Amino acid sequence: MEAIEELALAPCASSQYLRPYRLRYRQNGTKKFWDFMRTHDSVSILIFNSSRQCFVVVKQFRPAVYMCEMERHCPQDFQSKDQDSWFPLLDPLPATEGMTYELCAGIVDKPGLSLEEIACNEVLEECGYDIPITNLKRITSYRSGVGVTGSKQTLFYAEVTDQMKTGEGGGQPEEGELIEVVEVPLQDSMKFAFDEHFPKTMGIIFSFMWFQSNVALKLLEK
Amino acid sequence: MEAIEELALAPCASSQYLRPYRLRYRQNGTKKFWDFMRTHDSVSILIFNSSRQCFVVVKQFRPAVYMCEMERHCPQDFQSKDQDSWFPLLDPLPATEGMTYELCAGIVDKPGLSLEEIACNEVLEECGYDIPITNLKRITSYRSGVGVTGSKQTLFYAEVTDQMKTGEGGGQPEEGELIEVVEVPLQDSMKFAFDEHFPKTMGIIFSFMWFQSNVALKLLEK
Numbered sequence: 001m002e003a004i005e006e007l008a009l010a011p012c013a014s015s016q017y018l019r020p021y022r023l024r025y026r027q028n029g030t031k032k033f034w035d036f037m038r039t040h041d042s043v044s045i046l047i048f049n050s051s052r053q054c055f056v057v058v059k060q061f062r063p064a065v066y067m068c069e070m071e072r073h074c075p076q077d078f079q080s081k082d083q084d085s086w087f088p089l090l091d092p093l094p095a096t097e098g099m100t101y102e103l104c105a106g107i108v109d110k111p112g113l114s115l116e117e118i119a120c121n122e123v124l125e126e127c128g129y130d131i132p133i134t135n136l137k138r139i140t141s142y143r144s145g146v147g148v149t150g151s152k153q154t155l156f157y158a159e160v161t162d163q164m165k166t167g168e169g170g171g172q173p174e175e176g177e178l179i180e181v182v183e184v185p186l187q188d189s190m191k192f193a194f195d196e197h198f199p200k201t202m203g204i205i206f207s208f209m210w211f212q213s214n215v216a217l218k219l220l221e222k
Numbered sequence: 223m224e225a226i227e228e229l230a231l232a233p234c235a236s237s238q239y240l241r242p243y244r245l246r247y248r249q250n251g252t253k254k255f256w257d258f259m260r261t262h263d264s265v266s267i268l269i270f271n272s273s274r275q276c277f278v279v280v281k282q283f284r285p286a287v288y289m290c291e292m293e294r295h296c297p298q299d300f301q302s303k304d305q306d307s308w309f310p311l312l313d314p315l316p317a318t319e320g321m322t323y324e325l326c327a328g329i330v331d332k333p334g335l336s337l338e339e340i341a342c343n344e345v346l347e348e349c350g351y352d353i354p355i356t357n358l359k360r361i362t363s364y365r366s367g368v369g370v371t372g373s374k375q376t377l378f379y380a381e382v383t384d385q386m387k388t389g390e391g392g393g394q395p396e397e398g399e400l401i402e403v404v405e406v407p408l409q410d411s412m413k414f415a416f417d418e419h420f421p422k423t424m425g426i427i428f429s430f431m432w433f434q435s436n437v438a439l440k441l442l443e444k
Binding site: 002003004005006007008009010011012015017018019020021022023024025026027028029030031032034035036037038039041061062063064065066067068071078086098100102140141142143144145146147148149150151152153176178193194196199200201202203204205206209210212213 | 224225226227229231232233239240241242245246247248249250252253256258260263284285290308322362363364365367368369370371372374375398400415416418425426431432434435
């Protein structure tokens with residue numbers, strides 16, 4: 001169980017992670033403004049371990065998800081307008097409110113690497129499987145957060161075996177990552193996908209369904 | 223075809239739409255910071271017109287998506303660090319680079335209304351169908367933008383008929399909305415979902431697949 005303690009909140013005047021911009025334009029003659037944020041594109045990978053007939057996903061504490069629930073719980077904590085001052089959160093929710101199940105994923109921030117190379121690195125770093133690029137199958141790409149970020153996400157599928165497991169995964173602690181690797185048995189996967197008690201991204205639900213339609217039948221035929 | 227003209231960009235020091243915060247906390251003993259943004263939860267609705275055997279989706283110019291492509295095209299336009307000054311975009315891409323196919327959707331910003339009421343309002347405003355709440359089936363909910371916003375999205379399914387069409391839809395022009403209603407024939411829908419030439423959200427791809435697995439077979443039986 002995660003211990004999340006000593007929470008404090010502050011408005012964020014500038015951030016190296018959030019880059020807000022305003023666009024001014026004329027659309028069909030009407031002058032408009034739109035505030036948006038630049039973020040990196042990303043890759044995510046549906047990992048299926050054929051030795052153990054399970055999906056390999058990750059689970060981590062997500063401050064943004066946690067604070068979404070905290071605003072529901074204590075809306076007054078977000079009222080402080082005083083920049084540069086920390087506001088302690090005196091009535092925190094359990095850390096489980098911010099734990100989220102996600103596909104293995106990473107941002108595209110290394111110009112020299114292909115999407116596939118970044119995907120393979122993430123599979124190794126987060127989940128501990130060392131896979132060749134040829135194991136990756138591109139499923140599709142789509143836009144996320146079209147109102148705010150609009151970044152492009154590319155989804156891959158990778159089939160792995162126990163023999164490819166060379167490490168524990170867990171992310172890069174030196175970058176603050178603390179990632180739990182979770183195995184979801186194939187036979188339970190659709191129940192998991194639609195059980196709203198497990199907070200998760202749409203990527204998990206979508207890719208589990210994609211697997212059922214595109215891979216599961218072939219597995220049965222084997 | 224959309225005319226998008228006179229584009230100019232500025233860093234955005236404060237915005238009523240983007241509310242950046244920084245969270246400070248201790249996780250399993252390690253002190254951490256995370257920058258995030260508060261946004262509203264949202265609803266989206268997969269609409270299937272059974273009279274015409276097509277999905278009803280929306281298409282609109284999304285500044286965030288457009289600027290994502292502009293940064294790829296002219297990265298130097300984002301280098302200006304001068305706050306409060308507008309930087310004209312002299313080599314704009316065609317507006318089509320920002321046009322995105324999406325499910326009918328809306329943010330949850332009216333405390334007195336249920337998710338279902340908000341969903342019905344959006345179906346009418348954006349797509350012109352007047353549907354009773356009992357026509358909505360909740361599919362599931364999930365977290366979006368877990369790194370930055372973490373907001374909760376709830377996905378509904380609504381079957382409509384031509385008789386329920388009472389208006390043109392198109393959104394609220396007085397709020398700057400300019401939304402095109404697009405019909406995707408059921409028989410073309412999976413091809414559309416996985417054709418990356420049509421920029422779209424994961425919500426469309428996921429919900430079209432969900433329909434195939436959960437509704438299409440029953441339609442054939444009728």
